Amino acid sequence: MSSAVPSSVPVEPNAPDLSLVICTLNEGAAIRAVIEEICDTLEGISHEIIVVDDDSKDNTADEVRAVAATRPNVRLHVRVGERGLSSAAMKGWDIAHGRFLGVMDGDGQHDPAAIRELAQLILKGDKDLVCVSRYIGKTETGLSGIRDLGSKAFTWVTGLVLKVPLSDPMSGCFMMTRDYYLSARPKLTGLGFKILLDIASSSKTKPRFGEIKASLRQRQGGESKLDLRVVIDLVAVLIEKATGGLLPARFVMFVGVGLSGVVVYSAVLILAHMFFRDGSYLPLYRFQFRTDDVVSYSVAIWLSMTWNFFLNNILTFRDKRLQGWGLLRGLLGFYVACSVGALISLALALFMKEELKVHWLPAGILAAVLSSVWNFWGAMLLSWRTPKAK
Secondary structure, eight states, rough: OOOOOOOOOOOOTTOOOOEEEEEEETTTTTHHHHHHHHHHHHHTTTEEEEEEEOSSSHHHHHHHHHHHHHHHTTTEEEEESOOOOOHHHHHHHTOOSSEEEEEEEEESOOOOOHHHHHHHHHHHHOEEEEEEEOTTTTTOOOOOOHHHHHHHHHHHHHHHHHHEEEHHHHHHHOEEEHHHHHHHGGGGGOOOOOOOHHTTTTSSOOEEEEEEEOOOOOSSSOOHHHHHHHHHHHHHHHHHHTTTSSSSHHHHHHHHHHHHHHHHHHHHHHHHHHHHOOOOOOEETTTEEEEEHHHHHHHHHHHHHHHHHHHHHHTGGGGGGGHHHHHHHHHHHHHHHHHHHHHHHHHHHHHHHTSSSOOHHHHHHHHHHHHHHHHHHHHHHHOOOOOOOO
16 A cells, blocks of 8 residues: 555645646657647646656656746656656646646657547546546557457456446546545555556545547657566556455565565475485574574575565565665665564474474475565565655
8 A cells, every 4th residue: 555645735726727647757759749749739728737757767857847948837756766657646646736637648649639538528527537448439449469458358357356437447548536536545556557447446436437438549759668567566456456455465466476485495495405415413492403404494595585585676666676775775674674584484494394293395385474474564664665755
């Protein structure tokens, strides 16, 4: 779940009707044209454009500043050390001034004519949520064959599990009232790229919604952000919403990474028992344990911990991904956070094997699983802790 809800920016009497957020990451080739086109298309509608950029390494920020110099309704907010479209959209809405809030991509795939139609629909005041849908009638989606099939499959699963009353809950272009956003804000995960799914399944309010059909245009710049990590994010969010928040999305991903770590742990353990055999015993407290068992379990724990850290940095905490010296500090913090769990795992594995006569492999696996909850909270605290807002 996302962090605490910030104080909402008050809507002033002279505030724009619509705040449209554009989330960017290395969209320098397209963003200027996208902003100019959408501003021209929304002429006559009081609006502001908020570009939330995830510290792009190209000229995205410079292009936005150049447009803002001649268009006072354009704002830029650069996030450092954060990633992800969903959390970027939330940041934009949190600082927005408009009575109505919207989002679109920065690569030019969303049709400005459809966005104007959305704006006119939401401004009538009889809808809480309006969305662009690729699946009304026989409209071409604008996606390639495999992406189109995958999107339709996830749309079907989403409707089956969450009963979201939208034909295209994967849509990345929609608008809503500020009140509807605030009703969903406390339960938003902020993970991944499918923010509409997150919002529609987080609010207790059943929205009055409308849809318009439109396909995606050719991308004007940048590249697709859709990859395996996005799919994993989506599955984790679906699990959180389907369980009513009992299993938070981030914890689901952490456990998934942990399961892959169990595979690494088991493989190392098997290899160690195949190639490292020592008949000597090591006295620990009141017990005598085989030296090769102590070494095998210890190495397996260390290597699986290292594997889990790097995979979590890529998947579970991709929005807070550590780099440079921060990566090293995070790794050391992860070791510290998981050290207690590792000691618990080692002690349980040895005790089950020697005292309870459990086979060495299931003893090690069960011990590793039992320490996963401790490891999750320790990692959140010491490795990927979200800094407090100033």
